Amino acid sequence: MRRKLEKAAAKVMKNAHAPYSNFHVGAAILLTNGKIFSGCNVENASYGMTNCAERTAIFSAVARLGPKIEIRAVAVANDHGVACSPCGACRQVIYEFGPDATVFFQGAHGPKQAHITELLPEGFRLQ
Ligand code: THU
Numbered sequence: 021m022r023r024k025l026e027k028a029a030a031k032v033m034k035n036a037h038a039p040y041s042n043f044h045v046g047a048a049i050l051l052t053n054g055k056i057f058s059g060c061n062v063e064n065a066s067y068g069m070t071n072c073a074e075r076t077a078i079f080s081a082v083a084r085l086g087p088k089i090e091i092r093a094v095a096v097a098n099d100h101g102v103a104c105s106p107c108g109a110c111r112q113v114i115y116e117f118g119p120d121a122t123v124f125f126q127g128a129h130g131p132k133q134a135h136i137t138e139l140l141p142e143g144f145r146l147q
Pocket of ligand 1: 038041043045060061062063070071072073074096104105106107110
């Protein structure tokens with residue numbers, strides 16, 4: 021399943037709109053219902069409007085299935101083969117829909133996996 025998610029992340033990475041950073045990222049999420057959604061980074065000339073691959077994947081799943089989705093796992097791929105863990109904003113968004121999610125990403129010394137609460141201790145929740 022990890023391989024399948026990583027493959028989906030690498031595939032969607034090719035759709036990235038990243039003319040400013042030239043750093044193409046893909047993410048795939050596995051839901052507890054077994055479905056997989058993927059997303060890429062979408063940059064903007066107004067740089068702050070950029071949406072990361074992880075959030076694109078999650079928002080796409082919510083748009084399709086509604087807000088009750090539960091994320092079991094997330095995989096992230098990039099076209100530079102460099103370390104790339106989800107940014108702080110994406111960690112918070114992963115946590116919203118996957119407080120028990122496992123995240124697969126490229127670490128400084130090769131592939132890594134971490135629980136979302138290792139990446140985001142004390143994530144914010146309303147209630
Ligand atoms: N980026 C992602 O899409 N996901 C990550 O985990 C790290 C960074 C994107 C945002 C931006 O388009 C580019 O990578 C460079 O920061």
